Amino acid sequence: MNSIPLLGAGTYRLKDGAGYDSVKTSLEAGFRHIDTAQIYGNEEEVGQAIADSSIPREDVFLTTKVWIDNFAKEKFAPSVQESLQKLKTDYIDLLLIHWPLKDDEVPMEEYLPELKALKDSGLVRHIGVSNFTNAQLGKAIDILGDGEIYTNQVEVHPYLQNHKVVDFCEANGVIVTGYMPFAYGDVLQDETIQAIAKExxxxxxxxxxxxxxxxxxxxxxxxxxxxxxxxxxxxxxVTLTESDMEKIATLDRDHRLASPSFAPDWD
Incomplete structure (x- = not known):
């Protein structure tokens, strides 16, 4: 599968049997896009679930992410080889830099070419970033060139609509992947969302x-x-009306949930 399906199944916090069962059930239901990461500790379960499913590998769009501890040149490619082994596959559809480094201990000029080299080798079909600010994404584009960065995976939901990042991505031809769409369930309790659902x-x-x-x-x-x-x-x-979309647009309140101590200074 070459292009990323808009709807995928995430596996954050799903360990051991829960990760395996979720991916297997998602594939059986009809999902064809699975997202994992080195730091999630479930690549083996994700890979086994894909292998045990009746879905051909080429019909599944598989994403994983390189953790910050593996950015150094001598660690980067070996860490991805380990991911490939755990995922039981000979290629990854999308490989992301999971978080930018706040202190630049390993500069982008060192780890981003390693990312592109994996794509050039055929082990990875698409490359991208996650949790990058506009300044960081702009720098990454300068390093790798236009058209190389497929997506920026960032927190997006009705309570955090992230307009500055979304606009910058769109202006630079970078797909926005929004994680935590339900904000850990917070937006599902919203009266406006519930009223639209009822309608x-x-x-x-x-x-x-x-x-x-x-x-x-x-x-x-x-x-x-x-x-x-x-x-x-x-x-x-489900198709929302223009009025529905306008109502949800008013819910933005900078309600950010993913902001660990090593997070960048958000836009």
């Missing part, structure tokens, strides 16, 4: 995922429950 006779989660899709964001909700996984997939049949 369409769908779930609040389906409203949020439809909003993401209609904004042309890729998104990667995670779940361990079959009913929720199937419901998330069925959001592709």
């Amino acid at each position: 369409h006779d769908v779930s609040p989660a389906q409203v949020v995922l439809a909003w993401m899709r209609q904004n042309e964001f890729v998104t990667i909700p995670s779940s361990t429950k079959k009913a929720n996984i199937e419901s998330n997939l069925h959001s592709e049949k």
